[in-house]
Amino acid sequence: MPLPKFPQQGGCHCGAVRYELTAPPLGVYNCHCTDCQKMSGAAYAMSMPVRTETLVQLSGEVSIFEKVADSGRRVQMVSCAKCGTRMWNVPLSSPEMRTLRPGTLDDFSWVEPVGNIWTKSRMPWIEIDAALVNYEGQPPSREPLYAAWSAKHGEA
Numbered sequence: 001m002p003l004p005k006f007p008q009q010g011g012c013h014c015g016a017v018r019y020e021l022t023a024p025p026l027g028v029y030n031c032h033c034t035d036c037q038k039m040s041g042a043a044y045a046m047s048m049p050v051r052t053e054t055l056v057q058l059s060g061e062v063s064i065f066e067k068v069a070d071s072g073r074r075v076q077m078v079s080c081a082k083c084g085t086r087m088w089n090v091p092l093s094s095p096e097m098r099t100l101r102p103g104t105l106d107d108f109s110w111v112e113p114v115g116n117i118w119t120k121s122r123m124p125w126i127e128i129d130a131a132l133v134n135y136e137g138q139p140p141s142r143e144p145l146y147a148a149w150s151a152k153h154g155e156a
């Protein structure tokens with residue numbers, strides 16, 4: 001699936017919060033960590049790191065929940081104040097980045113993950129494609145995931 005034209009728009013379930021992504025993401029991967037499982041209510045969550053300046057909120061009011069990871073890193077989770085749809089995270093350790101939840105884009109057919117992280121806590125019935133960039137836990141760096149995305153789509 002080729003990349004679409006940017007900007008791409010997205011938003012929450014009730015329509016109050018709308019946002020625009022003005023440039024392609026740095027990558028897309030699945031996270032099988034237990035926090036993502038709990039917070040998504042699913043076996044894994046899709047994560048899409050983008051540069052902060054490329055994610056523009058157009059409307060609506062958000063609410064913020066601050067989560068402290070096992071590593072001690074603090075992450076703000078940004079949701080629609082009205083319907084609760086979580087749309088992106090703000091990692092306070094890397095303020096130049098946002099982690100968008102790609103299922104909130106109006107069209108995410110082009111968002112095919114290039115890897116998996118925290119595969120050691122994946123559900124036993126989830127099959128991991130060994131050809132992708134996979135990590136048993138937290139990757140020491142996301143560069144290999146970004147490189148796989150660039151190789152697939154060209155430089156962002």
Ligand SMILES: [Zn+2]
Nearest residue numbers: 012014080083
């Ligand atoms: Zn909403």
Ligand SMILES: [Zn+2]
Nearest residue numbers: 031032033036
């Ligand atoms: Zn996770």
